[in-house]
Amino acid sequence: MRLSSKATTLLILAAVIAIAPVFFPSSYYFRVGSLIFVNGLAVTGLVILIGYAGQISLGHAGFAGIGAYACALAPVHLGLHPALAAVLGAALSAAIAFLVGRPILRLKGYYLAVASLGFGILVSMVLSNEAQLTGGPDGMAVPELGLRAVLKAIGIDLSNTEFWYAFSGLVLVIGAWLALNLYHSPTGRALRALHGSEVAARTVGVDVAHYKLVAFVLSAVYASVSGSLLALQNKFITPDVAGFMHSIEMVTMAVLGGAGSMLGAILGAAILTTLPQVLTVFQEYEQLMLGLVMMLVMIFMREGLLPSIARRIRGRAE
Amino acid sequence: MPELLQFLLSGITVGAVYALVALGFTIIYNASDVVNFAQGEFVMLGGMITFFAHAAGLPLPLAALIAIIATAGIGVALNKLAIEPARGAPVVSLIIITIGASIFIRGATQLVFDKQIHRFPAFSGDQPILIGGATILPQSLWVIAGALAIFFCLWLFFTRTLIGRAVLATANNRIAAQLVGINTNYVMTLSFAMSAAIGALAGVLVTPITLTSYDVGLALALKGFAAAMLGGMGNPKGALVGGLLLGILEAMTAGYISSQYKDAAAFVVILAVLFAMPQGLFGRKSTDRV
Numbered sequence: 001m002r003l004s005s006k007a008t009t010l011l012i013l014a015a016v017i018a019i020a021p022v023f024f025p026s027s028y029y030f031r032v033g034s035l036i037f038v039n040g041l042a043v044t045g046l047v048i049l050i051g052y053a054g055q056i057s058l059g060h061a062g063f064a065g066i067g068a069y070a071c072a073l074a075p076v077h078l079g080l081h082p083a084l085a086a087v088l089g090a091a092l093s094a095a096i097a098f099l100v101g102r103p104i105l106r107l108k109g110y111y112l113a114v115a116s117l118g119f120g121i122l123v124s125m126v127l128s129n130e131a132q133l134t135g136g137p138d139g140m141a142v143p144e145l146g147l148r149a150v151l152k153a154i155g156i157d158l159s160n161t162e163f164w165y166a167f168s169g170l171v172l173v174i175g176a177w178l179a180l181n182l183y184h185s186p187t188g189r190a191l192r193a194l195h196g197s198e199v200a201a202r203t204v205g206v207d208v209a210h211y212k213l214v215a216f217v218l219s220a221v222y223a224s225v226s227g228s229l230l231a232l233q234n235k236f237i238t239p240d241v242a243g244f245m246h247s248i249e250m251v252t253m254a255v256l257g258g259a260g261s262m263l264g265a266i267l268g269a270a271i272l273t274t275l276p277q278v279l280t281v282f283q284e285y286e287q288l289m290l291g292l293v294m295m296l297v298m299i300f301m302r303e304g305l306l307p308s309i310a311r312r313i314r315g316r317a318e
Numbered sequence: 319m320p321e322l323l324q325f326l327l328s329g330i331t332v333g334a335v336y337a338l339v340a341l342g343f344t345i346i347y348n349a350s351d352v353v354n355f356a357q358g359e360f361v362m363l364g365g366m367i368t369f370f371a372h373a374a375g376l377p378l379p380l381a382a383l384i385a386i387i388a389t390a391g392i393g394v395a396l397n398k399l400a401i402e403p404a405r406g407a408p409v410v411s412l413i414i415i416t417i418g419a420s421i422f423i424r425g426a427t428q429l430v431f432d433k434q435i436h437r438f439p440a441f442s443g444d445q446p447i448l449i450g451g452a453t454i455l456p457q458s459l460w461v462i463a464g465a466l467a468i469f470f471c472l473w474l475f476f477t478r479t480l481i482g483r484a485v486l487a488t489a490n491n492r493i494a495a496q497l498v499g500i501n502t503n504y505v506m507t508l509s510f511a512m513s514a515a516i517g518a519l520a521g522v523l524v525t526p527i528t529l530t531s532y533d534v535g536l537a538l539a540l541k542g543f544a545a546a547m548l549g550g551m552g553n554p555k556g557a558l559v560g561g562l563l564l565g566i567l568e569a570m571t572a573g574y575i576s577s578q579y580k581d582a583a584a585f586v587v588i589l590a591v592l593f594a595m596p597q598g599l600f601g602r603k604s605t606d607r608v
């Protein structure tokens with residue numbers, strides 16, 4: 001029996017998430033792991049946008065910010081349960097992505113990059129300036145999700161870090177599963193077609209503007225949920241989550257590992273999330289190393305780490 | 319009215335800096351089709367290197383000269399080590415490479431120098447000059463005059479010299495330029511050197527007013543980019559007008575609406591311009607060849 005590439009990807013992902021804890025010497029590793037999954041989720045969304053549809057966004061942290069602050073604000077002001085607040089954030093992100101995406105996605109290349117960048121910066125500016133609502137640059141507290149207490153009541157007792165490791169890992173697998181399904185659906189084919197050539201796609205009847213918007217809205221929802229998870233996990237949030245550097249990190253994660261490959265992109269998220277943790281000893285060198293890694297990978301492995309390495313291994317086997 | 323004039327004057331000063339950053343973008347974009355997100359770091363380097371050379375005992379003009387030459391060297395290195403090896407890479411990769419370069423330069427500056435905020439003395443004192451009820455710092459006049467002088471020199475360079483025309487030819491069509499014997503690699507190197515030197519000069523001129531530290535580059539790059547886009551990517555005249563407009567708009571926003579949202583002005587403008595006229599004020603309408 002031969003497994004489809006979709007099943008293989010999901011199996012590898014799930015297996016790594018399930019088996020890795022065996023090797024964790026301390027709870028700190030669960031924490032890093034769950035951060036990787038949260039970032040991996042946002043990056044999975046960018047795989048749809050960058051890898052499938054070939055569009056770029058330097059403003060997706062804006063959506064992460066919307067998701068994060070929805071979880072902080074909606075429970076306090078609307079009395080919503082944090083989980084519902086995350087759904088509300090995702091819906092809001094989708095609506096905003098729909099409105100902003102329509103004019104923005106007419107643009108190409110650098111123009112698209114800058115328009116999306118402008119959008120992201122405006123969101124982070126609102127979050128840090130409307131201090132009476134958002135607490136400004138100092139950030140604000142986020143209520144407890146409460147799922148862990150429910151699990152405890154039915155006999156599954158997890159520590160806080162273990163719970164978040166398992167929960168965000170689960171959300172990541174579901175997110176990756178949905179994205180992989182999309183890849184093989186008619187919509188996915190349309191996206192890949194317009195990635196290859198917009199004119200050719202239009203010629204065979206693909207509504208290019210519509211499908212670009214679909215990819216943009218979906219990736220915004222992924223970013224929003226990722227922001228919500230981060231906020232709920234940290235129980236605290238600052239406007240940095242929506243900042244320009246966070247947008248750049250997300251795109252870099254996706255492209256570093258290989259935006260054309262789901263596992264590659266998640267690997268990119270893992271590398272860039274772990275790098276600062278490893279480099280805390282050399283904190284002063286963190287920026288230097290990050291910049292260097294970004295340049296070297298893009299110059300020498302244009303498709304990203306995983307696809308480039310896979311190609312090299314395949315080349316040797318033949 | 320003095321209020322309006324005051325905002326206008328400070329807007330023009332800041333705008334002149336944005337115009338210089340936008341000009342740096344334009345030169346590199348024309349020569350290589352790359353938008354160099356590290357452009358703001360050149361401004362930062364200009365200010366930082368001048369400060370440390372001056373603090374080491376060198377006279378200010380010499381320190382400034384060293385800063386400009388060193389930054390030009392860094393610009394050339396950026397081209398040789400990061401941009402040329404990646405020729406033909408997709409836009410996303412190029413964006414990440416130049417942002418990576420910008421983060422790298424920031425990290426290196428923080429290691430080589432420090433994380434403090436620095437300032438060196440203004441060129442001709444700090445005594446404000448009164449104009450019609452508004453005041454302007456002598457250093458602002460230096461900034462504005464410096465920007466105008468650079469634009470004028472570049473105009474002469476591009477229209478009156480052979481090498482300037484070679485740069486323009488390369489910008490128009492790289493292959494055609496190669497066919498008539500233009501060394502396009504040299505043109506690339508020259509463009510990065512010029513662009514970096516102009517950025518550094520902007521840093522030297524403006525540091526006595528705005529101060530500098532290792533992390534000022536990113537904001538400047540984004541504003542300069544906004545200005546270049548406003549004027550129309552790839553057009554030096556557009557860079558000048560876009561920069562001044564953006565500076566004035568920011569000063570007006572800060573003065574009449576909200577100083578907190580001053581920085582938002584730039585991005586609202588970008589979005590508005592891109593929606594209404596994606597080619598910018600002076601850009602050419604482009605059509606894709608299939």
